[in-house]
Every structure is written in C-alpha cells, then in structure tokens.
Amino acid sequence: MSSSLSILRVLVWAAVLGICNGGVTSQFTRKSGKPKVMPFGSDVFAIPPGYNAPQQIGFGSCFQCHVPRALTPAEEDVLEAFAPAVPVLVVHITQGDDVGEGVIVMWITQDEPGSSTVLYGTTEDDLDRRSTDGSFRTYRFFNYTSGYIHHCHLRNLKYNTKYYYMVGIGLTTRMFCFITPPEVGLDVPYTFGLIGDLGQSYDSNVTLSQYEANGKGQTLLMVGDLSYADEHPYHDNRRWDTFGRFIERNIAYQPWIWAAGNHEIDFAPEIGETVPFKPYKHRYRTPYRVSHSTSPLWYSIKRASAYIIVLSSYSAYGKYTPQFKWLEAEFPKVNRSETPWLIVMLHSPWYNSYNYHYMEGESMRVMFESWFVKYKVDVVFAGHVHAYERSYRVSNIAYNVVNGKCTPVFDESAPVYITIGDGGNLEGLATNMTFPQPNYSAFREASFGYAMFEIKNRTHAYYEWHRNQDSVAVVADSMVFYNRYWYPIHES
Numbered sequence: 365m366s367s368s369l370s371i372l373r374v375l376v377w378a379a380v381l382g383i384c385n386g387g388v389t390s391q392f393t394r395k396s397g398k399p400k401v402m403p404f405g406s407d408v409f410a411i412p413p414g415y416n417a418p419q420q421i422g423f424g425s426c427f428q429c430h431v432p433r434a435l436t437p438a439e440e441d442v443l444e445a446f447a448p449a450v451p452v453l454v455v456h457i458t459q460g461d462d463v464g465e466g467v468i469v470m471w472i473t474q475d476e477p478g479s480s481t482v483l484y485g486t487t488e489d490d491l492d493r494r495s496t497d498g499s500f501r502t503y504r505f506f507n508y509t510s511g512y513i514h515h516c517h518l519r520n521l522k523y524n525t526k527y528y529y530m531v532g533i534g535l536t537t538r539m540f541c542f543i544t545p546p547e548v549g550l551d552v553p554y555t556f557g558l559i560g561d562l563g564q565s566y567d568s569n570v571t572l573s574q575y576e577a578n579g580k581g582q583t584l585l586m587v588g589d590l591s592y593a594d595e596h597p598y599h600d601n602r603r604w605d606t607f608g609r610f611i612e613r614n615i616a617y618q619p620w621i622w623a624a625g626n627h628e629i630d631f632a633p634e635i636g637e638t639v640p641f642k643p644y645k646h647r648y649r650t651p652y653r654v655s656h657s658t659s660p661l662w663y664s665i666k667r668a669s670a671y672i673i674v675l676s677s678y679s680a681y682g683k684y685t686p687q688f689k690w691l692e693a694e695f696p697k698v699n700r701s702e703t704p705w706l707i708v709m710l711h712s713p714w715y716n717s718y719n720y721h722y723m724e725g726e727s728m729r730v731m732f733e734s735w736f737v738k739y740k741v742d743v744v745f746a747g748h749v750h751a752y753e754r755s756y757r758v759s760n761i762a763y764n765v766v767n768g769k770c771t772p773v774f775d776e777s778a779p780v781y782i783t784i785g786d787g788g789n790l791e792g793l794a795t796n797m798t799f800p801q802p803n804y805s806a807f808r809e810a811s812f813g814y815a816m817f818e819i820k821n822r823t824h825a826y827y828e829w830h831r832n833q834d835s836v837a838v839v840a841d842s843m844v845f846y847n848r849y850w851y852p853i854h855e856s
C-alpha cells in the first residue's frame with residue numbers, strides 16, 4: 365500500500381475518532397474490597413487422597429474424565445516391557461514440541477519421589493505408551509523444602525486427538541486427559557483464553573471458575589504473576605504448592621502458556637535467596653530450546669494458526685543481550701503463510717493509562733516496538749496492572765531524541781495492546797486512572813475478569829473480555845481483529 369494512502373487513512377480515522385480524545389473509560393463500578401487470600405484449608409487446595417498421590421498436575425485440554433484406578437494387566441505389561449524408570453536429569457525437547465505434537469507434564473509428589481513415568485494413550489482403558497525421559501528434582505528456599513517436582517515429555521502425539529494420561533505409577537495413580545491441537549496451518553480455528561495476575565484469592569477462584577464455565581478456551585495464555593507466594597512472610601513457598609493445587613483442575617486438562625511476571629522473581633537477599641526465578645523455574649517448565657532460546661523465560665511456540673512469542677519483562681533486553689539477540693532472530697522466522705496470527709505475551713504493559721506501574725514497560729517498548737510494527741504483530745497481551753485496558757493500533761517509533769516526535773500515533777501495522785492483569789491477585793484492583801484518557805487507550809475498566817481470543821481463519825479473530833462477576837454470556841468489551849498480514853484494514 366502506498367504511504368500517501370496510509371497517511372490519508374490515518375487522517376480519516378483521526379477525524380472519525382476525534383484526534384485528541386481517548387476511547388471509553390467504563391463507568392461500571394465493581395463492588396470490591398481488597399482480595400482475600402483463600403486460607404490453607406480451602407477446598408481448592410485439598411491434597412488428593414492416597415499415599416504420595418501426585419498433585420499440582422500441570423499442563424494439558426478437555427473435560428473432567430477420571431478418578432484413580434488400578435493398573436490393568438495390559439498396562440502392567442507395558443511397564444514390564446520397559447526398564448524401570450531411571451531419572452534423567454538433562455532433558456532435550458524434540459522439535460515436535462513447538463508445533464503442538466508434544467506436551468510437557470509436570471507434577472509433584474510429597475512423601476517420596478515415586479515414579480517419574482507417565483502412561484498415556486488414546487483409550488482410557490488402554491494406556492499403551494510410556495514416557496521415557498521423566499525426572500524429578502527438589503529445591504530449597506529459605507527454610508522451605510519442596511516436594512519432588514517431576515516432569516516429562518510426551519512426544520509425537522497425533523493432532524486433534526484426545527489422550528488420557530496417568531501419573532503416580534506404582535503408588536497412588538491419578539488419570540487426566542487432554543486434547544492435542546490441530547496441525548499448524550492457515551485457516552485453523554482455535555481459541556486461546558487469557559488470564560493475568562491470577563493469585564489465589566477468592567476473586568482468583570471466581571475468575572478461574574468463570575473461565576471454565578465459559579468453556580471456549582482450548583489453551584490458556586497466562587501473562588504472568590502466578591501464585592503471589594512472595595507476598596507471604598519469607599515468600600512462604602507453601603503458597604506455590606497451594607497455587608499449583610488450585611489451578612490443577614484446569615491445567616491438568618488444558619495447556620497453559622506462561623510468561624514470567626515480577627512475582628515470579630522471588631529475589632529475597634534479606635533471607636539469603638539471591639537466585640532470581642528459583643521457585644518458578646523449578647516448577648514451571650517451558651519448551652524454550654525448541655525455539656533456540658537459551659532461557660526458559662523467553663521462547664516461542666506455534667499452535668494451530670498462531671505463532672506465540674513470550675518475552676520476559678524482568679530479564680535483560682538491551683542491545684546485545686541474549687533476549688535481544690534471540691528476538692532479533694525470531695521475528696524473521698515467522699511465516700505468516702503457516703501461522704497467520706502473530707501474538708506476543710509479556711508481563712509489563714507498554715501502553716497503560718492507569719496510575720499503577722505507569723511507564724514501567726517503557727524501556728522495553730523503546731527497544732522492541734519498531735520490530736513489532738515491522739513484523740506486524742497482531743496483538744500484545746500483558747498483565748501487571750490489576751485492571752483491564754485495550755489500546756487502539758498505535759505506535760511510537762518515530763522519535764530520535766531531537767525530532768520531538770514522541771507521541772503515539774495511529775498505525776495500521778501496529779498491534780493492539782491488551783492489559784489483562786485482572787485475574788484476582790492479592791493486592792486489589794487498580795482503580796486510579798490517568799485523566800484525560802490518553803488517545804492511545806480505546807477502552808479501560810477496573811474489574812476482575814478474563815478474555816477469549818477466538819481465531820476463525822487467516823483473516824478474522826473474535827476477541828471478548830468478560831468480568832468475573834457477570835454471567836459468562838455478558839461481554840464487557842469486544843473487538844473483531846483483522847489479521848495484520850492477510851487483511852490489514854482498519855477494524856471499525
């Protein structure tokens with residue numbers, strides 16, 4: 365498209381939107397108070413029955429499918445056919461994992477290591493395959509010692525297939541199931557759920573319950589700030605365990621894709637804990653090697669029709685740093701004829717108009733924003749600010765220190781920025797906004813909730829944000845996305 369045409373288009377929108385005014389500040393007020401953390405004895409934290417029962421099962425999509433049961437003779441045969449599981453401490457992830465043919469299963473046993481093997485198969489009564497690379501490890505944090513944290517890979521799975529899997533082999537077993545995604549491709553419909561800053565408050569439980577009741581989400585994109593264990597005395601790591609048990613009811617059936625938030629850092633030199641991200645990295649694995657990343661904190665995956673890039677707001681991103689060099693090499697790899705939708709997840713938002721964390725995302729924006737525009741990222745999901753906000757398609761990349769061009773402008777090649785840090789947290793809603801609403805901000809509201817990004821085909825995706833206190837049918841904000849590569853016209 366010619367640049368004069370795009371200038372004209374910008375002027376037309378400007379006229380339509382009224383250039384100096386931002387969008388809508390919702391007048392909806394939530395009955396709120398500070399979120400209350402669910403106490404240790406809460407039902408959502410219940411430890412599963414049975415000796416050494418696996419808990420905090422992580423990853424994997426479908427509906428409730430099972431109760432514990434004994435191994436069948438056929439499954440015993442499968443186990444016998446293999447050598448006993450020997451923990452392997454170095455794990456390589458197959459190429460398959462980045463396109464949805466593989467999953468990582470994680471779980472914790474408390475009393476003893478038990479088995480790191482997962483039995484799985486496509487029939488509930490015949491789990492004919494067995495993972496071979498399982499391992500476990502533990503960590504200490506101040507005076508806390510973790511349980512045995514296991515993980516393993518299930519590889520070369522068939523697309524669009526329901527798998528059953530069993531953990532806890534040999535002692536108390538538990539069975540779950542998930543559905544693999546469709547093969548990566550151009551017009552593959554797929555729905556991503558979105559939750560940020562979840563925590564383990566009563567509000568967190570309502571958000572997760574509403575997300576589940578909505579039912580459309582096939583994979584959850586979690587934009588960071590998971591357990592908020594660091595807000596408890598001495599970063600009480602038992603709160604990482606309760607968080608794991610809380611979310612198991614969802615994440616054992618449907619994969620969650622993580623970005624690291626500031627509450628994952630757990631940097632506490634006052635109690636001798638100086639290794640950033642220690643509990644998080646021990647507990648939550650990512651398939652980062654597949655995308656040639658050198659850190660689990662930034663990586664990419666392809667899933668259905670989406671290419672998802674996950675960045676770390678709390679790792680170095682200046683020029684020459686590992687994250688910078690990785691991202692520089694990463695964008696050219698995206699093939700929009702294969703994965704039309706380009707999504708970025710990061711924790712600290714670049715376009716935020718609340719008086720919380722204001723401009724904290726600015727330094728990363730300065731480093732990376734021109735790439736986002738050049739490679740036509742469709743949407744950026746962030747959290748951190750405990751509220752909801754959606755931007756127009758804007759960019760702010762013309763500034764060169766002396767030219768004075770330092771305000772965001774409408775830009776059809778730019779992503780929409782969505783802040784969805786409203787999962788439930790522990791600190792309360794961000795209610796204090798900047799006024800007037802800046803002209804990059806399209807819609808903002810201080811309520812808890814979650815969203816759905818429903819990809820229809822290469823050109824269209826439907827997006828909806830829901831408050832957690834409404835019935836699931838109520839849509840509090842929505843937008844039809846037109847793909848920036850295949851259909852880069854203004855979404856009116």
Ligand SMILES: *[C@@H]1O[C@H](CO)[C@@H](O)[C@H](O)[C@H]1NC(C)=O
Binds near residue numbers: 507508598
């Ligand atoms: C850890 O230390 C804190 C503070 O001294 C104490 O309250 C807590 O009971 C200790 N926990 C364990 C597992 O020792």
Ligand SMILES: *[C@@H]1O[C@H](CO)[C@@H](O)[C@H](O)[C@H]1NC(C)=O
Binds near residue numbers: 402406407569573
């Ligand atoms: C959490 O939500 C679930 C499902 O809605 C409900 O059964 C459970 O009682 C809730 N627990 C707490 C502590 O709010």
Ligand SMILES: *[C@@H]1O[C@H](CO)[C@@H](O)[C@H](O)[C@H]1NC(C)=O
Binds near residue numbers: 699700701702
């Ligand atoms: C992009 O993907 C399409 C569809 O898979 C393929 O035909 C094409 O060769 C790829 N382009 C590049 C540059 O790899």
Ligand SMILES: *[C@@H]1O[C@H](CO)[C@@H](O)[C@H](O)[C@H]1NC(C)=O
Binds near residue numbers: 384758771772773804
């Ligand atoms: C926002 O307002 C500033 C100042 O009036 C203007 O320079 C800029 O182009 C506007 N940006 C958008 C996205 O409307």
Ligand SMILES: *[C@@H]1O[C@H](CO)[C@@H](O)[C@H](O)[C@H]1NC(C)=O
Binds near residue numbers: 719796797
């Ligand atoms: C809102 O934030 C502004 C800027 O930080 C501050 O000056 C003001 O006091 C805050 N208002 C309230 C009600 O907290």
Ligand SMILES: *[C@@H]1O[C@H](CO)[C@@H](O)[C@H](O)[C@H]1NC(C)=O
Binds near residue numbers: 820821822823824
């Ligand atoms: C893509 O999906 C949208 C929304 O469902 C539909 O209107 C459009 O016709 C579809 N485009 C193609 C090429 O199928």
Ligand SMILES: [Fe+2]
Binds near residue numbers: 589711748749
């Ligand atoms: Fe945060």
